Amino acid sequence: MADSFKNFIDGAWVEPSTGQYFENRNPARRSDLIGNFPRSSREDVDRAVAAAKAAFPDWSRTPAPARGDILRRVGDLLTARKDEIARAATREMGKTLQETRGDLQEGIDTAYYAGVEGRRLFGQTVPSELRNKWAMTYRRPIGVCGLITPFNFPLAIPTWKMFPALVCGNTVVIKPAEDTPHTVALLVEVLEEAGIPRGVVNLVHGLGEEVGAAIVEHPDIPVISFTGSTETGSIIAQTCGRMHKRLSLEMGGKNAQIVLADADLDLAIDGVLWGAFGTTGQRCTATSRLLLQDEIHDEFVARLMERARGLKLGYGLEKDVEVGPLIHEASLQKVEEYIEIGKGEATLAMGGERATGEGLDDGYFFQPTIFTDVKPGSRLATEEIFGPVLSVIRFKELDEAIRINNEVKYGLSSSLYTRDAVASFRAFQDLDNGITYVNAPTIGAEAHLPFGGVKQTGNGHREGGWEVYEFYSETKVCYLDYSGKLQRAQIDNYEASPY
Numbered sequence: 099m100a101d102s103f104k105n106f107i108d109g110a111w112v113e114p115s116t117g118q119y120f121e122n123r124n125p126a127r128r129s130d131l132i133g134n135f136p137r138s139s140r141e142d143v144d145r146a147v148a149a150a151k152a153a154f155p156d157w158s159r160t161p162a163p164a165r166g167d168i169l170r171r172v173g174d175l176l177t178a179r180k181d182e183i184a185r186a187a188t189r190e191m192g193k194t195l196q197e198t199r200g201d202l203q204e205g206i207d208t209a210y211y212a213g214v215e216g217r218r219l220f221g222q223t224v225p226s227e228l229r230n231k232w233a234m235t236y237r238r239p240i241g242v243c244g245l246i247t248p249f250n251f252p253l254a255i256p257t258w259k260m261f262p263a264l265v266c267g268n269t270v271v272i273k274p275a276e277d278t279p280h281t282v283a284l285l286v287e288v289l290e291e292a293g294i295p296r297g298v299v300n301l302v303h304g305l306g307e308e309v310g311a312a313i314v315e316h317p318d319i320p321v322i323s324f325t326g327s328t329e330t331g332s333i334i335a336q337t338c339g340r341m342h343k344r345l346s347l348e349m350g351g352k353n354a355q356i357v358l359a360d361a362d363l364d365l366a367i368d369g370v371l372w373g374a375f376g377t378t379g380q381r382c383t384a385t386s387r388l389l390l391q392d393e394i395h396d397e398f399v400a401r402l403m404e405r406a407r408g409l410k411l412g413y414g415l416e417k418d419v420e421v422g423p424l425i426h427e428a429s430l431q432k433v434e435e436y437i438e439i440g441k442g443e444a445t446l447a448m449g450g451e452r453a454t455g456e457g458l459d460d461g462y463f464f465q466p467t468i469f470t471d472v473k474p475g476s477r478l479a480t481e482e483i484f485g486p487v488l489s490v491i492r493f494k495e496l497d498e499a500i501r502i503n504n505e506v507k508y509g510l511s512s513s514l515y516t517r518d519a520v521a522s523f524r525a526f527q528d529l530d531n532g533i534t535y536v537n538a539p540t541i542g543a544e545a546h547l548p549f550g551g552v553k554q555t556g557n558g559h560r561e562g563g564w565e566v567y568e569f570y571s572e573t574k575v576c577y578l579d580y581s582g583k584l585q586r587a588q589i590d591n592y593e594a595s596p597y
């Protein structure tokens with residue numbers, strides 16, 4: 099009998115009002131039922147928001163350094179439970195243990211960064227234009243934040259949203275992806291153990307169109323932070339626009355690795371293998387396009403295919419496995435549809451089928467796949483596939499590669515392999531992405547730097563680093579006039595001036 103999990107509302111683990119549950123299964127071993135998770139409703143969201151709203155006055159007045167101290171304890175507890183939670187994450191998400199340990203470490207880094215930020219949360223003090231008057235800003239918390247997260251970084255992405263929201267003095271209601279609810283349940287357990295006060299963090303499991311939509315539409319939630327597909331983000335943005343909500347969107351990508359002829363090719367091959375096939379291509383920053391300069395194209399493709407054929411597929415908890423399964427059947431089918439599209443547009447150089455064989459038949463495994471002769475502008479070259487499918491495009495000059503990189507609707511990350519300093523700075527300047535790497539793959543965010551994309555990848559906000567603290571706080575401007583008389587800005591100080 100599989101375990102039944104609960105929601106966490108107002109400091110207690112509670113059953114959903116619906117009495118309904120959905121199954122969470124291991125994508126590498128479909129017969130392995132991890133547990134039944136609440137299929138909650140609007141009523142559960144209402145209770146969670148009421149709890150978060152009631153907890154807000156006290157939490158928002160708790161000194162930020164004290165809020166940060168709790169986050170530091172969260173970092174310590176996550177460190178102590180790193181292996182256990184990473185194993186649970188691999189079991190429900192499918193990526194290898196090495197990768198889920200990285201996911202956990204990103205959460206730990208985010209916790210310690212948030213802990214320290216509780217002692218900063220800088221405002222600014224600037225001179226007033228009038229005598230005997232003081233002018234400064236400080237950051238105020240906003241209220242209840244609704245957080246909606248995807249499956250692919252089941253621990254790191256929830257922490258990217260939750261920790262800065264909490265340190266800024268907000269309370270939260272989080273709905274994790276229905277494919278990876280267990281990892282977030284474990285994270286909330288850690289927050290509880292670290293002493294987060296009742297009602298400050300609330301977890302409501304459920305489906306996107308039900309619980310996710312109820313969070314987005316809730317009138318007592320002024321802030322929504324969403325990471326997921328561009329399609330879902332667009333639906334959420336419409337509601338938030340209508341309701342005047344503050345909204346952060348982190349969405350899809352179609353990221354390119356560009357390799358110039360002067361590059362260290364071994365390094366570039368290591369980079370693209372990790373970028374394209376790590377996490378089975380299910381990263382927002384996955385390398386899904388490889389742009390190769392003419393002179394090295396054929397040699398590079400041959401060497402890359404040899405290495406890609408050697409990748410070991412399997413259950414991520416097993417030794418030496420390098421590539422796990424896709425997340426579910428619908429994802430496999432989407433990849434298969436793109437294989438058919440690709441066959442009509444380009445050359446299928448390797449892979450292209452479900453992976454079968456020992457240890458693979460009970461999971462959603464797909465062969466690492468490479469298409470060559472991919473035309474810029476084609477569907478393979480422009481649409482997010484979110485699977486282990488790499489599209490190789492040939493180019494002659496750097497200008498052409500930059501143009502190809504930029505002619506997609508997404509703008510998350512890009513990478514350039516070269517030994518040429520001038521080309522590197524051209525890349526920083528001209529590639530239309532939120533993140534550009536030189537001599538490193540398209541993935542590899544660090545917790546203390548801002549993360550996010552341009553164009554239809556995002557809506558101008560960033561997660562991570564210092565910028566996200568601006569998203570979760572409101573700037574208040576404070577003037578104190580101690581002149582003892584009425585001083586009129588823009589009038590009294592200029593009346594005597596000839597200018």
Ligand code: NAD
Pocket residue numbers: 246247248249250251273274275276304305306307309310311314325326327328330331333334348349350351381382383482484510550551555
């Ligand atoms: P998804 O959009 O299907 O789901 C994301 C979350 O939204 C889930 O919790 C889901 O339940 C919820 N949701 C679905 N419909 C909803 C609705 N109508 N209202 C409210 N919530 C709803 O995405 P996914 O398949 O879980 O994740 C993959 C996508 O996420 C890819 O496009 C990937 O590029 C993107 N992603 C982006 C980033 C980034 O930082 N830019 C990071 C990771 C993933």
